[in-house]
Amino acid sequence: xxxxxxxxxxxxxxxxxxxxxxxxxxxxxxxxxxxxxxxxxxxxxxxxxxxxxxxxxxxxxxxxxxxxxxxxxxxxxxxxxxxxxxxxxxxxxxxxxxxxxxxxxxxxxxxxxxxxxxxxxxxxxxxxxxxxxxxxxxxxxxxxxxxxxxxxxxxxxxxxxxxxxxxxxxxxxxxxxxxxxxxxxxxxxxxxxxxxxxxxxxxxxxxxxxxxxxxxxxxxxxxxxxxxxxxxxxxxxxxxxxx
Numbered sequence: 688x689x690x691x692x693x694x695x696x697x698x699x700x701x702x703x704x705x706x707x708x709x710x711x712x713x714x715x716x717x718x719x720x721x722x723x724x725x726x727x728x729x730x731x732x733x734x735x736x737x738x739x740x741x742x743x744x745x746x747x748x749x750x751x752x753x754x755x756x757x758x759x760x761x762x763x764x765x766x767x768x769x770x771x772x773x774x775x776x777x778x779x780x781x782x783x784x785x786x787x788x789x790x791x792x793x794x795x796x797x798x799x800x801x802x803x804x805x806x807x808x809x810x811x812x813x814x815x816x817x818x819x820x821x822x823x824x825x826x827x828x829x830x831x832x833x834x835x836x837x838x839x840x841x842x843x844x845x846x847x848x849x850x851x852x853x854x855x856x857x858x859x860x861x862x863x864x865x866x867x868x869x870x871x872x873x874x875x876x877x878x879x880x881x882x883x884x885x886x887x888x889x890x891x892x893x894x895x896x897x898x899x900x901x902x903x904x905x906x907x908x909x910x911x912x913x914x915x916x917x918x919x920x921x922x923x924x925x926x927x928x929x930x
Contacts, residue, residue: 793824793855794887794897802883802902804867804909811928812865812909814885814902816920818855826853826920827896828888830863834880834911841865844930847918862927864918867911874912881908 791797797820804812818824829843844866853861868874883904887896921927 790890791822791824792887792889792896793818793826793861795885795900796898797824798855798900800885800900800902802865802885802904802909804905805928808928809870810867812867813924813928814863814865814917815860815924816855816862816900817860818857821857823854823856826855826861826887827890828892829917829919831886831888831893831899832865832915832917833884833886834878834909835882837880841915841917844916844918847921847926847930849919849921853920853922861920861922862924863920864927864930866914866916866930867909869912869914874914877910877912879908879910880904883909 793816797818799817799819801815802812803815814830816826829847832841847864855861868877881904882901884899884901886899888894889896918927918930
């Protein structure tokens with residue numbers, strides 16, 4: 688009897704163990720473990736999706752607003768502001784410091800001209816040019832003189848050449864001295880001039896500086912000969928008559 692019970696208990700134990708093993712190998716149990724194992728896989732997309740909005744604000748909202756907003760519009764604004772101020776300052780400095788001075792020739796249109804013989808030095812005449820305009824004008828080289836229908840041009844006295852162009856402000860005067868004839872009578876072709884034309888030069892020698900002037904001469908005229916020469920324009924009357 689005892690042997691039979693032991694056998695029955697042993698058989699029952701085998702049956703229970705067999706049922707337990709079958710339950711462990713059941714597909715449902717495997718799916719449960721698979722579901723729990725798949726949790727990290729499911730959390731990865733959710734983690735990635737949670738990072739995407741963070742990157743999106745920082746990439747499009749944060750960096751985008753910094754690059755396009757403060758970096759773009761702000762940078763452009765500051766850039767345009769800087770370039771504007773630099774351009775303005777460059778224009779101002781360029782306009783006031785770096786640009787060449789405007790050349791405005793003195794001539795018969797913006798000056799009054801007189802021509803008068805002087806007692807000393809002998810056989811000399813003084814030409815005076817006064818700026819009657821409202822802005823500065825420039826006297827270059829020397830006056831181009833012509834008495835009546837004279838066919839030759841009196842040459843300049845090279846030793847009288849100044850170091851710079853003579854510039855006259857409104858109301859200011861400049862001068863040129865004229866040697867009319869040789870004091871020792873060595874000149875030739877003497878004549879008496881009744882009309883004097885004073886021509887002006889521009890930037891280059893013998894260029895046209897604008898309208899000529901025709902100053903009045905003494906009623907008896909002015910005697911000259913082949914010694915006729917003229918100084919360069921001078922700022923001083925004394926310098927003009929020193930040759």
